[in-house]
Amino acid sequence: MGQVHQRVPLIDGAEKVGGKLQYLADMTMPGMVHGALVLSPRPHARVVSLNAAAALALPGVIGVWWHETVPQLRYNSSIWYVGQVALNDEAMFAPVVRHVGDRVAVVVARTAAIACAAARAITVEYADLPAILTADAAAANPGSVGEGEAPAFCNPIDHVKFVHGNPDAAFAAADLVVETLVSTPRSHHCAVEPHACLAYPEKGGRIAIVSPCQSVFAVQAVVAQATGIAEADLHVMKSPIGGSFGGKAEPVLDPICAFLAATLGLPVRIVLSRRETFVATRTRSAMQGRMRIAMSRSGRIMARDTVALVDVGAYSTGGNYLPGSMLQRLVRLYDVPAERYDGRAVYTNTVPSGAFRGYGSPQIHALAEISLDLAARELGIDPVTIRARNLVAPDAIEPWQGLSIGNGRGLDCLSRGAAMFDWQARWARRRDTGRFRRGIGVAAATHINGCYPGEEEATSVRMRLLPGGMVELVSALHDLGCGSDTTLAQIAAEVLGLKAHQIGITPADSDLCPYDLGTRASRMTYIVGEAVRRTALALAGEIRVRAALALNEDPGRVRLEHGLARSEEGEMSLAALADWMIGRGQTLPAASETYRASGNPSSFAAHFAEVEVDTFTGRVAVTDYLAAHDVGLAINPMLVEGQIHGGIQIGIGYALYEDVAIDPETGQMRADSFARYTLANALEMPPLKVLLVEEGEPSGPFGAKAVGEIATVPVAPAIVNAVNHALNTRLSDLPLLPERILAAL
């Protein structure tokens, strides 16, 4: 193969490493003005009055807007298209603030510094309302959240119940029943680029929005709903993005920038500070879970009974999908004959949650994989063995949606990974008893490939040959830094006999690109990649027909390779072909295809960690790490490894450090800066080993399937299990902060 399965460097790598790529905060426009937000210091309060006199008196201040002066349209920031069913509970600025960091007002000024100073000069009078600051409190008080609220604010916002098989009989017949409680924290994406947006008036009274986003069409739909500006009057363009991980999937600033640009007739940019990005955007929902597992003596799971309570924070966003998403992932990993699941999502007066790499998967896997390890311990069975006895086989049908998991290779990940990690020998090692104690842990995981059957998984791609021999690829693509543009270019190039850099990708633009759901739900490679492959095949057919004419050959005998159309009779470059056709007044070859997926196979992984715990300080060092991943086929092994490495960094933080730490008494966020929110840095990260299992997924492009999200899913339970192995503890509250470890000793 020419381009697929190759370590092709990023097609935009030189621009990035040269500092030339313009991210949103690097863009300016003539006459551009700057917005700064006023955020609530209260967890739940009515905004009684706002005094902007001092702010407006500052030279350079243009105006102040708050709930009395913006449209009071309720919206949901998580929708992907107009008409998607969602709880519309958010407003640009609402009369009631619902979490510390909720938006109260915006100031616009000539410079960002003046806008910030003016925002600080604004005084707001609040009337406090009772705040619900924990999921327990929310669960204990079902019904409307606060008096006189819109009906949307009602707990629980979602409740999913599911029963498969006969759990009661299985529990009664079990040799062992183990119950485990697991809690997972509210973590933050920490993309190094803070949230930002730019909007400006365009010809014809339209508003252009430039946004580092995950879907231009989602931005268009949300902004239309929030501002009342017609969708047709919104032109959304994707800017380069300095990391997202789901954090920029939901437009936060876009409605405000669009509204201000329309009101002022000027370009308006807002760039959040780091603290604002923590308190005023999105987080991963926190979960409290309880799992009971019924085991046979031989280590087969006979039944599970799971209760999960998810805290989605102050606004629903997509939180009402979380209990179902967690269930979807839970039932795809092991072959469990009887399952009971009860998942609820509740509002609290805390920072909203939203999409974050794995979308419920890290939470439910932490619960399931820590629980299984503790059950294995009681049975005296090796953690690898117990997983091997229960993992689903390829082509299994999962019990919730009745879908095939495809060529899922969880067992290969586990067994080949265990061999490479030398698991057996390390597991047999005598337990340390001194100050430093080593342990090893394993966790398995599964994740989806796209949105089927929840959403129509259809996407369209257009491609055409350009003068000069490049091929243009038009689809609403958003490379979040994961390298999806490069991956998709490789797929197209492979079919067309070109190199990846000869595929010109049009950045997502709502005026130019066919609709697509966006970069989310692990769908880029598997869904969009297949759409690109099919379109490239159609274009290759067109090119062959034309080249056959030019070469005086039969189309069936023309091959596309090395940038050439070739036959026995001769060859010509695609550039020469384009010139030849233009000279004859012919339209250059083009193709467009719509691909509709009708399945949702699973990706699998097994991660292996070694830790060393300092029993004096309670600190955990991850000393060795291996990630085995079932990726079908790696279109670009280098980028796949990069995705896995990055997923491990997020997962190690999830296990050991990361928590925005909302004070249950005051609702204040304690870790709202990089100084207080700890991320694993270069010193804390171990060297990372990756094992790719490439057995091919028949429905994926060249056999490929997703890796981006699953990479972070098994990390935290693998590490927690390693710590529990090192210390012979039953730790299950994440993150494993030193004080929690010391308390357990």
Added chain:
Amino acid sequence: MKFNLTVNGRTAVVEAEPLEPLSTVLRDRLGLRGLKEGCCEGECGACTVLLDGAPVHACLTPGFQAEGRDITTIEGLGDGPGLLSGIQRAFVEVGAVQCGYCTPGMVMAAEGLLRANPDPDDAEIRHALAGNICRCTGYDSIVRAIATEAASRNRVSA
């Protein structure tokens, strides 16, 4: 206030607020937007530039304090117009770049390290990166890029 700054070998007069950080002076006054800002409080390293060859967080360095010193930004690294330097090529080739937002700062931290210590081991490389956050790569490939470049510089000079 007015002062002179020597950036990438060229001297310019800048007019800035008295305590304005070097990061905004370079970005907003001189239009050198290759360096990024991720926190403006000295925690993420996206704003790393070299001051007399040593990496500093430009967001914590008052602009006027850089007067009379030699500032190098990512724009000053290339081996010629439109050409990347060795360390930049190494980052791209081993996959040490993903979203790219931390990259200019990482590259400058790496360059600063290699000027001070031409033959660092992995622990020294990781230590030198401790003030730079990357949320995408897990650092593994960044460490490899720097080690690769160090080895190739040592081959050339040997």
